[in-house]
Amino acid sequence: MELIAKRPNGTKDMIPAEAHKWHTVEKVVSETAECFGFKEIRFPMFEETGLFKRSVGDTTDVVQKEMYTVSSKGDDTFTLRPEGTAGTVRAVLQNGLLNEALPLKTYYIISCFRHEKAQKGRLREFHQFGVEMFGSKSYLADADVIALAQSVLLRLGIENTVLNINSIGCPHCREKYQQALREYFGKYTDKLCGTCLSRMEKNPMRILDCKSEICSDIAKDAPVILDFLCDECKEHFENLKENLTERGIAFKVNPKIVRGLDYYTKTVFEFVSDSIGAQGTICGGGRYDGLVEQLGGQPTPALGFAMGIERLLLTMEAENCEFNQPKTCDIYIAAMGKAAEKKTVALVSALRDEGYHAESDVMGRGLKAQMKYADKMGAKFTLVLGDNELLSGKAKLKNMKKGEETEISLGDKFIDDFSDAMIAEMFDVEEMFKG
RNA sequence: GUGGGUAUAGCGUAGCUGGUUAACGCGUCAGUUUGUGGCACUGAAGACCAUGGGUUCGAAUCCCAUUAUCCACCCCA
Numbered sequence A: 001m002e003l004i005a006k007r008p009n010g011t012k013d014m015i016p017a018e019a020h021k022w023h024t025v026e027k028v029v030s031e032t033a034e035c036f037g038f039k040e041i042r043f044p045m046f047e048e049t050g051l052f053k054r055s056v057g058d059t060t061d062v063v064q065k066e067m068y069t070v071s072s073k074g075d076d077t078f079t080l081r082p083e084g085t086a087g088t089v090r091a092v093l094q095n096g097l098l099n100e101a102l103p104l105k106t107y108y109i110i111s112c113f114r115h116e117k118a119q120k121g122r123l124r125e126f127h128q129f130g131v132e133m134f135g136s137k138s139y140l141a142d143a144d145v146i147a148l149a150q151s152v153l154l155r156l157g158i159e160n161t162v163l164n165i166n167s168i169g170c171p172h173c174r175e176k177y178q179q180a181l182r183e184y185f186g187k188y189t190d191k192l193c194g195t196c197l198s199r200m201e202k203n204p205m206r207i208l209d210c211k212s213e214i215c216s217d218i219a220k221d222a223p224v225i226l227d228f229l230c231d232e233c234k235e236h237f238e239n240l241k242e243n244l245t246e247r248g249i250a251f252k253v254n255p256k257i258v259r260g261l262d263y264y265t266k267t268v269f270e271f272v273s274d275s276i277g278a279q280g281t282i283c284g285g286g287r288y289d290g291l292v293e294q295l296g297g298q299p300t301p302a303l304g305f306a307m308g309i310e311r312l313l314l315t316m317e318a319e320n321c322e323f324n325q326p327k328t329c330d331i332y333i334a335a336m337g338k339a340a341e342k343k344t345v346a347l348v349s350a351l352r353d354e355g356y357h358a359e360s361d362v363m364g365r366g367l368k369a370q371m372k373y374a375d376k377m378g379a380k381f382t383l384v385l386g387d388n389e390l391l392s393g394k395a396k397l398k399n400m401k402k403g404e405e406t407e408i409s410l411g412d413k414f415i416d417d418f419s420d421a422m423i424a425e426m427f428d429v430e431e432m433f434k435g
Numbered sequence B: 001g002u003g004g005g006u007a008u009a010g011c012g013u014a015g016c017u018g019g020u021u022a023a024c025g026c027g028u029c030a031g032u033u034u035g036u037g038g039c040a041c042u043g044a045a046g047a048c049c050a051u052g053g054g055u056u057c058g059a060a061u062c063c064c065a066u067u068a069u070c071c072a073c074c075c076c077a
Helices: A016-035 A049-055 A061-065 A085-094 A139-156 A171-186 A194-202 A204-209 A213-219 A231-246 A309-318 A338-353 A367-376 A387-392 A414-434
Strands: A046-048 A069-071 A077-080 A104-113 A125-134 A161-167 A265-273 A281-287 A302-308 A331-335 A358-360 A381-385 A394-399 A405-409
Touching (some): A016 A104, A016 A125, A016 A139, A016 A309, A046 A085, A049 A077, A049 A085, A085 A104, A125 A139, A125 A309, A139 A161, A139 A265, A139 A281, A161 A231, A171 A194, A194 A204, A231 A265, A265 A309, A281 A309, A302 A309, A331 A338, A331 A367, A338 A387, A338 A414, A367 A381, A381 A387, A381 A414, A387 A394
Antiparallel strands (some): A046 A077, A069 A077, A125 A302, A161 A265, A265 A281, A281 A302, A381 A394
8 A cells, every 4th residue: 555654764653452551551650650749740842942952961962963953933943852851840940830848749751752763662752751859959869769760660560670870970079070081081082982082071971881892991991980979979879779778679880871961960870671672771860950950940959760651661561561451342232223223322322421331333234243343342241222122122131251141121220220230240250350 | 873684465474596367364344044243164355566777588586776664883761
């Protein structure tokens, strides 16, 4: 078939047959966040381009080469959000939310856009579940946020992940560290790759992350940030580790993890899965104590994380996690003839008003084909209406799983009778699970 | 942006040492007599074999280009 348009590169359709998977994740994720006291926030899909430049960082890949920037009719340029933190902070400040009781705890489920080359677990339009907490500089906040992330993963049924944590210090210790890095890497200017050379001045920490053989070889013996932390940062990190241990949360200190977004300070962490290919980071986050002030607010410590929903789904599929099953049809009413058709429409309508999932034919099919359809839809009950039923005012309600039929009144008692049948059905399912 | 793999009906595949109407499974639809689904059987619809060039008497099959997609690098969720 020759289509006139195809799905853009790096995007995915969510088809009805997969909706229940997304619903499962969205439900678990938001319920867990609410258990921890986080409330949902929504904000625009696009923002002024400057917001991302200033928060995510001018030198980052995300800003330099991955943003979808569009110009509107005026002179302003807007950018499709590549992540959720910047928009959240902007919205929090613009609505004065930091003037209310602290900590402020928000969560979101959003789509994000980055112009990257697509591969497994990496899309141009992808979805994130993220949380942000404002107002606390305590390690307890870090531990709580990490505990939330872990709790979400466990409730989704994801068990095989590793939690990596690190501290990248505050601006004070970072400056000393970056100086040390420049001195160290300065000895190898003739060997480092081009991108790393350009990183030297602006952000030498990112050289540590370079996967080029030569650079990573040199980076092996580079100074480690943890040796340069100031007393406050060191204490914060030690307290966090202790608190995580007390909570029974296993972690690995990994001095190599350096988040690629400039706003992070002190704690950074990620949960990694090894079952979904190269893009195994399913959750990444950390503290960003300077960002609120940088965007024009009062100095306010803050932190958060984001999870890639597509990556969560990949992991859940890889680990054979269970999804909530979609709701199926409660009752299908098959009609034969014009008179029955009228009655059918009336009954279906009444059932729907009571909240039942009721269906009837819209294809002009014969009885047999209607029954086949009802079966395929997974209808729990069927009811056949013809002249006989209309005359007697009674019909046979068929339980499709068992094949049993019970008589049901088509009069005023219809809804009550059907409710009883549904309750019996539910009760029966429970019995089956017990057995 | 850089590599490598793959492109055949809605989905999954066969056919790929070139040769009549491109096959199979699943799915869809209809039927197997009279008012009842699941099973079985029968039949139907559905593919310009990704696109454009070439080689050849002849190309789904060989060659080149383009595009799409997948995996990996990079980066990140």
